[in-house]
Amino acid sequence: MPVEGRPVRDLMSFVLPEIGELRETGNPWEPYELLAPTGQPVEPVMVFFKDLMAADSSPLTPRSYGMDLLRWLRFLWAFDIEWDRAGREDARDFMLWMKLADKPQRVHWRHRGMPPSKIPSPRADRPAPGVANSVTGKPTVGTKYAAATRAHCETVLRTFYDFHLERNTGSLLVNPFPLARNRRSPRTYGARQRAMEQQTGRTGLYRPKIPKRIPRRIPDDKYAEVFGGLRSHRDRALLAFWVATGARADELLTSLQDDAVVSRQTIGVIRKGTRDYQELPASTDAFVWLRLYQEEAWRKGVPRSRSQPLWWTLRRPWRPLNYDAARAMFNRANQVLGANWTLHDLRHTAAFLMLDDPEMPPAYVQHILGHKYLSTLDIYNRPTREDVVGAGLAHHVRQQQRRENPPPVPAAPAYDVQSLNILFGGR
Incomplete structure (x- = not known):
């Protein structure tokens, strides 16, 4: 059934195309540029990058933001949608795809251009994606996008569209990544977005909840x-x-x-x-x-x-x-x-x-x-995985020792013989 003139997308079989490119320029004025499939820079993104650099951001900020923007633009290019014509349904489908779909497999630079039959298969001794490491207890990189990655992407795209809404760029009328009405988030990415959400008490509608991470130390x-x-x-x-x-x-x-x-x-x-x-x-x-x-x-x-x-x-x-x-x-x-x-x-x-x-x-x-x-520094006051597991194992050892060597049962209370002799005259 069409939605606003657009057919329903089959997100289950959708594969993000490897089109476009985020390229480092070596120019301190514009350290990164995002290229369209035609090889031309995407002007709205370049203007956004210039604003980030003028706001005294790190040169790595355009790279971080550019990866999220490139992922979103590839999604739009696959369905032949202009960036300023994207609606809430497009943003919804994109965030749903990031939540449920597998991440695209990156091809090593040595294997680019090779036929799939010639690309060597992954090593058999590598752990399965998402499985906890036996040495550190940390999960390996999974096949899905992490919640922090999706949250960062949603915040970047919402900030990008807010920037162009303020400038009245193109035919953009609304932000396809809206704010939720009754959701609060204690922490967000980016000082600008954090300040805005602290003032309004609102966060992104499609922004996932990020689990709190416990810092890990190396024994x-x-x-x-x-x-x-x-x-x-x-x-x-x-x-x-x-x-x-x-x-x-x-x-x-x-x-x-x-x-x-x-x-x-x-x-x-x-x-x-x-x-x-x-x-x-x-x-x-x-x-x-x-x-x-x-x-x-x-x-x-x-x-x-x-x-x-x-x-x-x-x-x-x-x-x-x-x-x-x-x-x-x-x-x-x-x-x-x-x-x-x-x-x-x-x-x-x-x-x-x-x-x-x-x-x-x-x-x-x-x-x-x-x-x-x-x-x-409060995050370092939380018990680590090793502390919790060690304390739990020590508890079970103490319980086992009590079962194997129960403490002696105290004797029943009785009257002192000397006191009785004094009371009854030595009888």
């Missing part, structure tokens, strides 16, 4: 095994600094050679949100591994200058180490244990270690981690 014994699986002094120095400073993974990669000050035992980083420069205290071991890495790298010919980046690739041509390469390095170390920890778990581990120290004030931990509010 000391497992951390030692991961550390032992690293292949170079550079990787050991990186891991030591991540756990010692609590810096985000990409923040540590912004350090220059002059930022590592051995005399003060600090390393300088550029903060992710504010982009302020901050010195972070680090451990002695981290600087030992750093010195070993630098001596080895300089002998090989890595550029040596105070203004040069601190972290470089291990092979020629020398390039500054980026986040994707660092993540690949840590994933290789994870494979030795069969674990699926992430680089951000190293930051959580550092936070737990600092908060476990009774002589470390939480306000200092907040400043080291770069959190805006002290209340953000």
